[in-house]
Amino acid sequence: MKTITLNSRALLYLTASLLLTLQMHMDRLPVWILLAAAGSLLWRLGVHLGRVASPHWSIKGALVLLGFSGIYLTYGRELSIESMVSLLVAGFALKPLEVEKQADSYVLIFLCYLLIGLHFLFEQGPLDYLWVMCVLVVVLTTQISVNQSLQKDHEEKSSNDVHWQALSLFLKSLPLAAFLFFVLPRLGPLWVLNIPTQDGVIGLSDSMSPGQIAELGKSDELAFRVRFDSQVPAMKDQYWRALVLDYFDGETWSQRYQPPVDWQPAKLVKNGAKDELIKYEILLQPHDQKWLFSLGVASPETSGIGVSDDARLISKKAIHGQMQYFATSNLSGAMQQDGLSALALNYYLQLPSGDNPRSREFAQTLKTRFPAISDFTYALQRYFNGTEFYYTLNPGELETSNTIDEFLFDSRKGFCAHYAGSLVYLMRSVGIPARVVLGYLGVEENPVANYYSVYQYNAHAWVEIWLQGRGWLKIDPTGWVAPERIEQGLEEAVKRDFAGFSSNSPWLKAMRNQFNALNYYWNDWMLNYKGAAQQQLMNQFFGDRSDTQLILLVLACLFSAVGIGFVFMFLDVRREKLSDEQKLLYFYRMKLQNFGIQLQAGSSLTQMSELALAVNPHLQVELHDIRLAFERSLYVNPDSRMTRDESKALKKCIKLMFRKFNRPVDQPTGQSPAGQTSSSQN
Template identity: 30%
Template sequence: MNHSSSMADLSATLAPESLRQRLAALPRDARDTLFLLAVIAWVLLPQASHTPWWTSAFAASLLLWRGQLAWKAAPLPGRMVLAGLLLVAVAATWATHRTLVGRDAGVTLVVLLLALKTLELRARRDAMVVFFLGFFALLSNFFHSQSPLMALAMIAGLVGLLTALVNAHMTAGKPPLLQALRTAALLTLCGAPVMLALFMFFPRMAPLWGVASADLAGRSGLSENMRVGEVASLALDDSVALRLRFLTPGGTAPPAAALYFRGPVLAHFDGRNWSAWQADPAASALEMPQLRVSGEPLRYEMLIEPSKRRWLTLLDAARDAPQLPEGASVGRARMGGELQWITQRPITDVLRVHAQSHTQFQYGPREATPELQRYLQLPPEGSPGGNPRTRALGQQLLASMAGPRYTPALVQKALERLRSGGYVYTLEPGVVDALHTADDFWFDSKQGFCEHIASAFAVLMRSMGVPARIVTGYQGGERNAVDGYWTVRNSDAHAWAEVWVAGQGWTRVDPTAAVSPARVGQFQRLQAPRGALASAMGNLVDTGTLQALRAFWEAANHRWNQWVINYTQSRQLHLLQGLGLQSPDWTDLLRLLGASLGTLALLWLLWARMTRPRPDAWSQLLGEARARLQRSGIAAGPATSARAMALQVQARWQTTHEPWARAMGQWLLDMEKLRYAPRPQPDCVAELASLRRRWRQLRALPWPPATQACADKPDVNPPAAAGLHSSATS
């Protein structure tokens, strides 16, 4: 029986209604502290995925500790405890980052210092420090993400911090948080036009931050090196790599087999790792004019997502330099010796590119040159990575050729083996333990994703004396039906081969298409296994709806990147040109900004004057009478009631102007009666109209002049009287 009673009491204590009652009964300091801690936790939550794990754990522990102290009204820790925690935070930051300066170490310190400062909330000065640290921590979230979701989350955090700031200045009583929230929301709305004007017209500088790069090992995407056989499974990364819109009539795209976006070219092979040759500026300059194009070019606009790389993955092949935004942080773009366009500095922000490419082209020397010998390089026979069985296979294919050993025929021999040899395109080939990765693919596992297939094919071509190399980039994409842009994802990352053909130059060969034609020709991708959450969502919502929602979200995110993130100085100047300015510069931006802010200030002044509190009709009527009586010598300040003025009138003019004094005194008493006697609203309106008519009649009568005694009597409240007169006449 007692056990049941205790359980019932515990349930009642944990009930939501009991929790609300407990929160309502908390002192104001405790309630305000808990609200501020909740806002700080919201602001710091996005940092959990970007700061070291111990940082989030340490900050969460401090906030929970501070919340417990506020809930129980316990004393705050002493200075020695705080000093020890500060030393631990600084030492841990140093141990993790090996520095206390820089972006990552700085953000870690800001998170820890903000959480530590909450343990020192003893005075308003401490609260101000917490508020400003909170605003700084809020801004630091944009170091890692500038997405629309992050912007919405930080707007909510901004309103929360402003609510706490407004609440801290409400010193009397226990005002509801909803009142402070309304004030904070109004302040945010009032500041929105200023924010918009600053965003539109403040001269743009180079980006203050970039997006942190992610480790692409074990995930789809581009890399400077391609290590074959060391990744057991490939996790498809569906994040967007680039978006593009074709500027041809109707925005039509080229055929599926032509959508190759060129990235790094890998030519050096050490048995397992493919990498690029060291750039030779002289050789690059000689190779650049060897691009031969035909047909009309495809013009397109591309938005490349931040990658912290210098590659411009343009549609293969771009002859002319792409147009980059004026003042872009990446600097200029130049073509390397292998049709690859690169920028001076890494891409750390969404980059808009206008380019044109020719899908029909020939590239490279038509006749054999000594430079081609390096594209025959293989590890020595008998060494790790020598792939002896692949070399033997190449000799067999050469021996099987009845006629001349033309390169196209050798390529077809290798592709025919891929088509008919039982080879499989898979995302889970397993780790290749063998030293000879090409041998493992051709003879043992017979499975892999595009890098296995391209690597084995290139090794086979080189073993037959055909210069070959690997090109990495993206292949395919999907059209967003909402905004018409083509979306290329990191899951579209691809590797193919190029072989040198006499009389033509370098020719693209995609051996993956021989194993899995749908991978290239029909934009079909292997699907990684879905997690529990994705499976549950798939059971609740059909696939078509999910794809439509994703298309809508990506279109909205593209607009955000286009109009907000990628709003550069060149776009500002284009805006001024659209407003009619010829050859605008940053000084025109400042002038327009000043004019915008001045106009906003004037509009706010007019709005404040129009919305200022005005006295009601009864107060206006009594104020008019008060001002007239003051001129006649009655000491009537703003706090003088109607009855007090009636008594003064009766005392001063009862004997000399008895009828007028009696009428005036009665009118004042009726005014008081109307104000304080309860009655229906229609009666009040009618009586006020009657009193207004009586006042006009009294004002028309001859008023008694101020007596000598009244004139000599000092004014008991001249400033108030003068102020009242000014208010009434205005």
């Protein structure tokens, strides 16, 4: 492979491309990769300036081993999208140390293209697309600059020319890219490798420890967006159901019982005047799990979604990308069952043996005084109301193994998970089947786009108890301690610790709503542009035609677009074949012909000068100087090209000469004034 030395401009563009590509992944990368990239660039700068030598192969090998070790220590053995992208970025960050050959610079450029594409695994907003296009232009500029650095006349090319050439290539590719996007059908992959993303852990998990939901309450990450077809339910009815937890190990609640799932659920119908059906559409953020979110008793209206016996919506596939689905809910409907199976009953009464003795004794004493379940529940409510319990996002850690006892009788500070977990424990202690339900409570309106957002700080836990003949009854003990959380939202309940947007500035709120609305419309359109929507667009452009006719039309348009693209490329290539001297010589020939000098296609510089001199003897010096300037640059020493200043000076000289130029008398084409044909000369 031929060893080359890239000029300073090409190295500068390579550095800019590397930094911009790294910036796109910066918030997902470990700090040590960023430090490695900075060190790699500084070392390469030292090599370019002659201050340090290129690293020995042993040093490169050691750096590679350190990179693998860093990835392993950062992410562990479990594969994730972040770990694999970080591994690729780590190699990318060290690649500048090897940019010594032409192939090395191209590898770095192509890695830029690959990592730019991988950015869409994590972000797909409209601003992300705009930023990606800007970075692509920079990388294209880098590629062109590297190509030109191999040419002998690369120093004569200005930066502006390189920029415009890159921008021109990019703009010419946009129509073809748009055509392919709008026309090509959305075909599913032949196979799918479901590798989770660690970003998915920002959200609910299938377990609940006392402080876990409190940590989510400090996150303003988006969980999903929802648009209602009918009236928006009241705040007290905005319980978005996701998970049911049945197993308690003394500290953490988790899901062990797996109820059956109906993959062909019946549609909901009103059974009485009190039933209230609500239809809505959800645009869900990826969370790498199969559970979905719904209100009350729900029925999906999207294929691939089932309803479990514990009234949850379940997707057949894990949600690794944004998902849109539709559902109908009955907010007044009860989760009725004829009865609990022996297996389900065991799960919903399960408790660790011998733990939390004070809580067990307290529940037994209270149940003895109030044997009816309704009276017992009311007695518990009065206890929570009459005791100084605090609802807080910073409850502190429970230090003993008897976490329920410590919370109920010592700390009395907790978030929703503390209250829900303790109530289920008390219910089970006296033989009442109970379970923890995880989800979200509340929505935030965006009046610009008429949709509502649910954020991670809306995460909530509540309780359901089993009543024979009535089914599962929802109880939210958080409302006993902090009713404002249920009626007005989290911001009113924990004003100082609220993680969401809480500015009182009208224009800031308006800007935020406009930006969020743009994101919503973009994601909604991108997800919906397939199938029927694509067919409708095709019909608008091509009319109502058969599938065969549409395919032929699409192919014709595709080949036409490719053909037009090749024409533009051919014109660019033809234009690029002419050097500055050749373009100036062409200008000189046109001027002579415009003033009546009859030239043949192969007329040499000497012939042109003689023909012009025959009728303009007073311009002998100017014609001689112009001929010598062209011959010296084009023929005597082809490696010595004119500079831009010399080219401009010669063009100015030609223009000044033609101001004093006389038109010739008619004479045979290609003949000198003496009637003799000049010998052809270079």
